[in-house]
Amino acid sequence: MRVGLFIPCYVDQFYPQIGVATLELLEKLGCEVHFPLNQTCCGQPMANSGFEHLTGGCNSLFIDNFEGFDYIVCPSGSCTLHIKEHLHEEKREEKASTIRKRVYELTEFLTDVLKVENLEANFPHRVGLHQSCHGQRGLKLAQMSELNAPFFSKPEQLLKQVKQLDLVSLSRKDECCGFGGTFCVTEEAISVRMGQDRVKDHEDKNVEFITGGDMSCLMHLEGILRRQQSPVKVIHIAEILNSQIK
């Protein structure tokens, strides 16, 4: 199975260890993983700011880089959702459509395609799960608290396989952290307040780590935690799932 590794631009630049963890994890699970070198960004920061019409270049580049793979896997719900919903190119619409169908967020790829039931991972810590809205409500990685529908959660399904991991239950299970792309600077006051409130919910449950499938949310929460000099750390779910049994 040939997997194209789609690494969000900010992960490439700031959090290379998440890319490494994702790649190692996928290889451990038997995938042939390639990282197309000319990838940059999915175009979401522009599109969400109202500049979707300027994302043509990003789209072409994405198709150049990712056509031909059996699957495209990304350790970000938000970037995956953007490609799923907005990747188009007039001249290569068929290719764009194939890519839209083949792109997966990491946890759903593990649960739905690889059907992972037994992860050899170990993380002896108390952890809170931050559901990114794009992953949860957009990609439906977990049931949403607003709906009257049966519970499921792909990230939780995986975290439960991690030995010694103590997953806490939050009082607001799927409240937005307030990152929101450029929202985090254009609506700074609200963004920060939302982040502080999210952090507090985790702190109230005495977590050591906040994890999640979207490093953008975690980067925002980390920024707040560090400013508050909190001992709580953030860690991407790929790093937990890839943690070795020692």
Add this chain to the structure above:
Amino acid sequence: MESKVLEHSKASEVFNKDKERVGWHDETLWFVRSKRDKAAHNIPDWELLRSTASSIKHNVLSNMHDYLVEFEKNALANGVHVHWAADAEEHNKIVHGIIAKHGVTRMVKSKSMLTEECHLNDYLSKNGVEVIDTDLGERIVQLRDEPPSHIVLPAIHLKKEDVGETFHIHLGTEKGNKDPQYLTEAARHHLRETFLTRKIALTGVNFAVAQTGEFVVCTNEGNADMGAHLADVHIACMGFEKLIPRREHLGVFLRLLARSATGQPITTYSSHFKKPREGQEMHIVIVDNGRSTQLAREDFRNSLKCIRCGACMNTCPVYRRSGGHSYHNAVAGPIGSILAPNLDMRKNADLPFASTLCGSCSNVCPVKIDIHDQLYKWRQVIVKEGYATTSKKLGMGAMTFTLSNPAIYQTGGKVGRWFMRNVPFVVNNGLNPWFKNREMPEPPKESFREWYLNNKKS
């Protein structure tokens, strides 16, 4: 003439200065959202109910012309006067015309967001007509000379101390008494006298039934009924999208409305007005005010399905922390942000950006309006039409250029440096709002790409 309106982000900044109060506001509305969840989760067919309601409303949009004609015909046959208003001004003139014809100068009014949208109270007051709002929340904000901050809970931004002070000044209640029971009792006495003495009552409309020509008004307080049943003239004002095809469809919408709004199984009173009381005069004013334009916008017409339950506001993490007034529109919150640009795109260009696009609004919406998708789509329209003030500042052009050019992206310099220079939320200078309350991640020794080239690329 029009006072300077603060952009949503600026108004939110002001609102967020009082941290404790923001926390209180958030918790209060979250409490309402939680009640809504409990009610929704107690109804096994809830999701089917939502999709049914959405389909009914879709049918209404697709057959609006005929339903309106049918409604008018039936209402006329019921002995009701029917008026049509193309815009807010015409609506206000029609209402004033009815009042003037009866030679009165005082009116009671129950909640009608449409009249807020049309600024009816201002218009009538300029024309010498005194209007008393009778919904408790609306009366509170009216006495304070403020607009409602929420379509269902107009005074949700106020604490009981604020209400106590307002009532002390205007209704002569004891100074310092902030007991909700005591204050509500004071309002009951004050407004009872009003109900008993006013000759004209205006109400909103929750649903208008094409099949029968009747309209339904829902309240918990009973103020619409007290006003209408004691007045000689009842004026009911409605946006044309309030129509539903048949009486039996009320079963669907009345099950959804109160549960979505406050978590109640139904409002205390769901009153069906079909004919005027003997000796009474009844008027219906059907208003367009931009709705027919919205109907033409394929991406946005679903916003006309809205039944004004306010669930999207209660669940919105931004609304809960910015307050209704920050939306500078009669209807605040997520739904207001997709309705307002249709009314005035320049003035409301900031509103579709006042969201993280988290999508919770679309999930609670009882008629399944794709609210957060419409927010995204409005952003595209607003930028294309050239109204994007905030987005322009972000230097999207430079960013797009680099992100479309791998060579430039890769040679951008040391890891993280290109980002620090170009991506709006990480631009590394003292002016970047990111740093006011957050740290930036530390750039690592190597990027993932560099790691990959060193370790993996064969």
Add this chain to the structure above:
Amino acid sequence: MSSRDKILAKIAQNQPEFSALPDLKGLGNVYESPAQQFKTILEGIGGKVIEFSDWSEIKSFVKEHFEANSRIISTLPELAEIAELNWAENDPHTLENVDLTIIKGHLGVAENSAIWITESLLKQRVSAFIPQYLAIVLDAKSLVSSMHEAYAQIGMEEYGFATFLAGPSKTADIEQSLVLGAHGARGLTVFLKV
């Protein structure tokens, strides 16, 4: 062109392609014991249910709970002993000092404890709204499970005014604190005939 014609023309031009109405079949719960559900919900929203089989029970309840000089009105000849019956033709404003109105309801809905009352049972539209307290006599046999069943029964019934009434008048407009007795009745007692 009048505003009416302008609005209608614009709507005709702008409305989307016709989309059919959905089926309402399959909506609504069916409760095993509608009376129990009705009672639970009504009590949850501040109302009271008193089961009775004989009118004398209502009379003694009212005598026990209301002072002798209270103004009590009713539409039910069975209650002539405790209530005024001849107020229907008067100006509605004359009901301002009513302490208790006792009327009949057509049907009750178990899912939300709403009671359907049309103008013919109200006599005066304001009679259910203006008193300090309201009591409604309802036959347990008239209870239905859902709003859908209720509207199926109502059908195309003719009325000038009707209401679904559930519980006492209330507000939570001051800091979400629930207060009973906003503008309408402060309390609702349902006498359920079993």
